Amino acid sequence: MSKYDPLTTRLAGHDGSEWRASFAEIEEVLGFPLPKGARNGKIWWRNTGAQPHQRAWTGAGWEAAEVDQAVGAVTFRRKSAQPAPTAKAPAQPPAAADEPAILSRLEATPKWTLALVATGLTIAAGLGVFAIRGWMRRR
Numbered sequence: 001m002s003k004y005d006p007l008t009t010r011l012a013g014h015d016g017s018e019w020r021a022s023f024a025e026i027e028e029v030l031g032f033p034l035p036k037g038a039r040n041g042k043i044w045w046r047n048t049g050a051q052p053h054q055r056a057w058t059g060a061g062w063e064a065a066e067v068d069q070a071v072g073a074v075t076f077r078r079k080s081a082q083p084a085p086t087a088k089a090p091a092q093p094p095a096a097a098d099e100p101a102i103l104s105r106l107e108a109t110p111k112w113t114l115a116l117v118a119t120g121l122t123i124a125a126g127l128g129v130f131a132i133r134g135w136m137r138r139r
Contacts, residue, residue: 004056006030011060011076018065023072042067045074 002008010029011019027033037044038053045067049058057064057076066075 002052002056003032004030004053007053007056008060011057011062014078017078018075019062020073020075023074026074039069039072041069 006029007026021029023034023039035044044053045064046054047058047063049055061079062076063079064074065077068074
């Protein structure tokens with residue numbers, strides 16, 4: 001469950017194809033203030049669905065179409081056609097929706113695997129040097 005679920009519910013229940021909402025209206029729906037990033041930058045309003053707040057509208061079939069920070073408003077538009085799921089894309093497990101965004105970006109790739117192995121070997125070598133030094137001093 002996400003703290004942005006009330007926004008998903010509000011958009012899912014909206015009859016029209018567009019909803020222009022002030023930041024104050026969105027805060028009223030959510031029950032808490034929007035972060036500074038929502039008020040000052042457009043990145044927060046991207047439609048990637050990578051962050052929990054983005055999934056609140058993309059998951060309901062909407063996109064943040066226009067953001068006006070000067071006025072303090074955003075226009076959500078219903079997506080005209082939802083892409084059909086492909087057979088190639090594996091279904092995301094329900095628990096993955098609640099995981100932190102950083103975990104979804106840190107997939108086990110060969111690059112990460114090599115970096116982790118190299119780091120482990122470096123740490124083991126360093127500990128070995130300290131162990132040998134300690135053993136040599138005791139002699």
